[in-house]
Amino acid sequence: MENKVYPITFKKDEDYKIGGVSIPYLGEKYGTPLYILDKETLIFQAQKYINSWKKYYKNKYKVLFAIKALPILEVIRIFKNYGLGALVSTGGELYIALSANVPSEDIYFHGNAKTLKEIEYAIDQKVGAIIIDNFDEYEKIKYVLSKKDTKVKVLVRIIPNIEVNTHKSIRTGQTDTKFGLPIEQALVLIEKINTEKNIIFKGIHSHIGSQIFDISAYVKLSEVLSEVYKELNSKNITVEEMSIGGGLGVAYTKEDNPPDIEDLAREVSNKFSETIGHNFKLICEPGRSLVGRAGITLYRIESRKELGIRKYVSVDGGMSDNIRPSLYGAKYSALIITKGDREEIFSIAGKHCESGDILIKDFSGLWPNPGDYLITFTTGAYNFSMYTWYNATPRPAVVLVENGKDRIIVKRENYEDLLGGQI
Ligand SMILES: Cc1ncc(COP(=O)(O)O)c(C=O)c1O
Structure with a gap:
């Protein structure tokens, strides 16, 4: 197989x-x-992710299925049974993930234009984390929380400045992108978050694009994440989680030669061993490579x-x-x-x-x-x-x-x- x-x-x-x-x-x-x-291929891919991180990453990890790739209840339920959570990007996707009975703490919510309504929905449902994309979203979260007696966990999405060799419509980690904040701005936002008692900063999020064949892009990303981690540590800010996003490619034609999921897990884990160690929970968010x-x-x-x-x-x-x-x-x-x-x-x-x-x-x-x-x-x-x-x-x-x-x-x-x- x-x-x-x-x-x-x-x-x-x-x-x-x-x-x-x-x-x-x-x-x-x-x-x-x-x-x-x-179904056998779906399960095979899910197990491949789980087993590869288990083999190489010496701390907690979580694989979140980016449900935008295939938002079907039965598929999400199959993955949930193998321990995967869900990455959602809209209120609608959140609704689908909840309808598939994914535990809310295993659902992470990203997106660059979340509405107040979506933010309130995510907070009420107690999602595992909202991935904050920009300063306006931070203000919206504060506003929603001002009316409630509850807390929310957040990650902050950075722009890692990594150009990957994929189609320009599915690249996301380069300097000029609508997703995330430049690192300097993300650091300012994180300091602000840390002054809030109801917004709990959990860590850093990144995603460099889709249909990626070059594992070295993820190795570079791991270096960038390590630098941000160190910078935050030097300011006494604890980073409990970091996400490397999704994006691993699949073969559409005979000419396509995507890397193995195990290569990704090994190379990323090795890089973190060299830089900051496996001192945080590692998140990855595959879509295409799980279901394509x-x-x-x-x-x-x-x-x-x-x-x-x-x-x-x-x-x-x-x-x-x-x-x-x-x-x-x-x-x-x-x-x-x-x-x-x-x-x-x-x-x-x-x-x-x-x-x-x-x-x-x-x-x-x-x-x-x-x-x-x-x-x-x-x-x-x-x-x-x-x-x-x-x-x-x-x-x-x-x-x-x-x-x-x-x-x-x-x-x-x-x-x-x-x-x-x-x-
Ligand atoms: C933030 C984020 N994570 C993960 C994914 C999943 O990407 P892929 O299907 O290429 O694995 C996407 C897709 O656009 C995304 O935007």
Whole structure:
């Protein structure tokens, strides 16, 4: 299981299977487009995080699932059973994490534009920590607390000034970013927090971006966090927790070669051993690397077109269920289940009214027939959660497979659902 990139198996002349269940059978039973999640892969990734930190980090640690990657109750419950908490970024995500019965002390709340209402909700629910992003948020927290007899634990998000080699839309740790505060300003904020009796400073938070393949960026981050830790210690401010954020990459194509979760845990732990020791609780917040590989999306081919300049194959979904290719050029791998035998190069297009709704440009594979199935891989992260109902497209169902069994964990929307809230 360790080296597998995609959670499906197939032998020549046999059905394609995921979690021991035939993929065409799932298409017949639940319709398409269909998100399919492999439970074994979800558990494998969660255990990998837990076991890697256990092996290398000699103090307490906590893995928080960044639920924005896949905010599905059953997925959050599975991770909770393996000891993971939840990282949420809005009141809505907080509501989902609480609905999955994640203990409130295991929920951390980040975000750069939290509203008063969201802050009050988080405080009332006694979340494990609010991750303060800016001075205005600090004032809002003070205001909410002034009306209550309660306390709140906080981390402060710093900008670590680390440029990572990933798409600019998913980089967050560089100097020019909307997330967090420059270290000098964060230090001023922390001193202010320390004058408040109801705001308990617990530590430092950081997150450098997403789809990161270079472990040395995390090593640099650990150095920066160590410097901040020392600086605060010299001011007699105790840092009990530090978060290295999420961001570890996954393979979307054969060319992608992401590092192992264990590499991250080893290199970060080694760096902290050299600098400040393992004297704090270490937090990490993976999203994509927990769920990305566990998911595939199943479509039906609807039509084909042979233009002189390009050939197109169109499927019954597209940017509504996977906006990432049109949003920032994300690349995916796919497989077509067909009896066709002509190799071609063609673009796989979605059904939406945007020319940019292309799931894969220049795909090389067998020229299919309408009704054939197309599978896209690594769709577990930021597909379901970024779903858009553009062109009034009902959200696909999500099915969980394990040991030859399948069950729906999110129902397919119907046309009536599209009218929800409309008067
Ligand atoms: C603060 C924070 N932590 C963790 C994550 C999860 O990132 P990833 O899914 O790349 O692991 C994000 C994603 O945007 C984030 O903003």
